[in-house]
Structures are given as C-alpha cells and as structure tokens.
Amino acid sequence: MPGGRLTQQERQRIAAGLAGRLSYAQIARQLARPTSTISREIARNGGPGAYQPQRAHRATAIRARRGTPVPPPADGSAGGVIDDEMIEVAVRSGLPRLTARVHIDLLLSEDGRRTAAELTRRLKVSPASVSVAVNSLVENGYVRRERDPERRRDIYVVDDAAWYNSVVISSRQTLEAARSALAGAEAAGLDTPVGRRLARGGAFLERIILDTLESADRWRPLLSEPG
Known part of the structure; x- marks a missing residue:
C-alpha cells in the first residue's frame, strides 16, 4: 500500500x-x-x-x-476517520446535512449522549439550528430526550432501541401512504385506470411495510444482545 x-x-x-x-x-x-x-x-x-x-x-x-499541523479530531468522538463518510451516507438517504451531523455525532459519542450546549459547541452552529435538527431526529425515532432535573436541561440520547423505533416510525408513515392509496383506489373505482394503478401501488407498499414491521419485531432481540 x-x-x-x-x-x-x-x-x-x-x-x-x-x-x-x-x-x-x-x-x-x-x-x-x-x-x-x-x-x-x-x-x-x-x-x-x-x-x-x-x-x-x-x-x-x-x-x-x-509546517501547519493537521487539526486533531474533536474530543469525545470516535475521531474524524469515519464521521465524514457516515454523514455523506445519511445525507444521501435524505437527512438534511446538519441533522445528519447531529445524528452521527451522537452515534459516535462514547455514551451516546449529548446536551444541546455540547452539540452547539462541537458542531459550531447556533442553538436554534441544533434544536431544529434534534426535534426532527426525536420525531423520527432516531433520538430520545431525557430531562436532567438537577440542571434543568434536556439530554439527547441514542441507544439501541433507537434503531428499532426509527424503523417502526418510518414504516408506519409509509403504511399510511399505502392505505391512503388504497382508499383513493376505492374512490376512483377499481374498474378505472387510476383506481387500478392506486390499488396495485397501495397493495404493494402495504405488503412490504407489514413484512418490514414483522421482521423488525422478529429481529429486535439482536439489539439487546450483550456486546
């Protein structure tokens, strides 16, 4: 090499x-x-x-x-070796770049926990930007919120359950779309081109998502196996 x-x-x-x-x-x-x-x-x-x-x-x-030295990786992360590539993969999957950066920073932290202030400092972005990114991650099941009663602040956590939760939330959203298509097929009439098209697409999506949810439940114990 x-x-x-x-x-x-x-x-x-x-x-x-x-x-x-x-x-x-x-x-x-x-x-x-x-x-x-x-x-x-x-x-x-x-x-x-x-x-x-x-x-x-x-x-x-x-x-x-x-003789300018290369800046070292930020403290408290797994280093800069894999961060960038993981962020690019997350962006290509549809996450906004800052949301992806917040998610990957949490994933690569030692205990999977950060406060909003830590994220703001580490990523060098505004508190408002971090808030928007974190709210999106929480809404989609990638991250959960914990409250620190002593310091009266939120702590954002990525744990093993987040993988399952994100799959389930995304699947349920797609299932809603599938059933909306099936309802649209009924309204348009199953003997019409539009009705048949919506019925086929809705049935396909519904079957795929139900299989995905069943598979997520079946393999969920993998997330609790000792590392």
Whole structure:
C-alpha cells in the first residue's frame, strides 16, 4: 500500500470518484490508500461538495512549507476517520446535512449522549439550528430526550432501541401512504385506470411495510444482545 503524501493524479481520481458518487471506502480501494486518508483529504479541502484537486494539491504544498499541523479530531468522538463518510451516507438517504451531523455525532459519542450546549459547541452552529435538527431526529425515532432535573436541561440520547423505533416510525408513515392509496383506489373505482394503478401501488407498499414491521419485531432481540 503506498505511503506518503497524495499525488496530484490521486487527487484527480478522488474528485472523479466523488463526481461518480463513490463512497470514501470505494475511492480508497481504487487508490490502495486507507479510508482515513481519503476522509481527511476531502474534509480538509472543502468537503465532498467543494473538493477541487488542483486547489487541494496547492493547499497541501503550502501547509507543508509552513509546517501547519493537521487539526486533531474533536474530543469525545470516535475521531474524524469515519464521521465524514457516515454523514455523506445519511445525507444521501435524505437527512438534511446538519441533522445528519447531529445524528452521527451522537452515534459516535462514547455514551451516546449529548446536551444541546455540547452539540452547539462541537458542531459550531447556533442553538436554534441544533434544536431544529434534534426535534426532527426525536420525531423520527432516531433520538430520545431525557430531562436532567438537577440542571434543568434536556439530554439527547441514542441507544439501541433507537434503531428499532426509527424503523417502526418510518414504516408506519409509509403504511399510511399505502392505505391512503388504497382508499383513493376505492374512490376512483377499481374498474378505472387510476383506481387500478392506486390499488396495485397501495397493495404493494402495504405488503412490504407489514413484512418490514414483522421482521423488525422478529429481529429486535439482536439489539439487546450483550456486546
């Protein structure tokens, strides 16, 4: 596996990989580099949405001449190695970027717990922004709230039950859509093109979601197995 600094050609391949929506791990495999190298390179040079290989190469050369150290990972997290890629996956799945950052920061914290003040300080965003992100995560079952009675503040928690809760909440929302389609099919008439289309789609979604809920219940004990 090659060592040393990334070459300009490698940076161009990183940019091509990002344009092709490859994961950091896939890009790393193409270059025979550690995923952590790719993650740090992209995070240090504008992130996946603004990465430019020529600019990154020049910036690295300038840092090398100045002897500028790489900032260490923020205290209290699992480090910067996997954070960025997990955030990008969450964003591609539909989460707003700040909501994804809050969720991943909680997931990677030692005990899965943060206060609003800690999230604000760590992510360098406003308290209002953290509040919006956390409310969305709580509403969708990714996070739960606990109250600290002594300090009169909320604590946001990610625990094993959150995985189950998020699946159930999302499934129930989709089940509502499926049953709305079935009701629409009845209203339109099952002998009409619209009615048949809605009936087929609603039945498909309903069956898939009921299977998902059954599977979530069946495999829920995995979440309580000792680690």
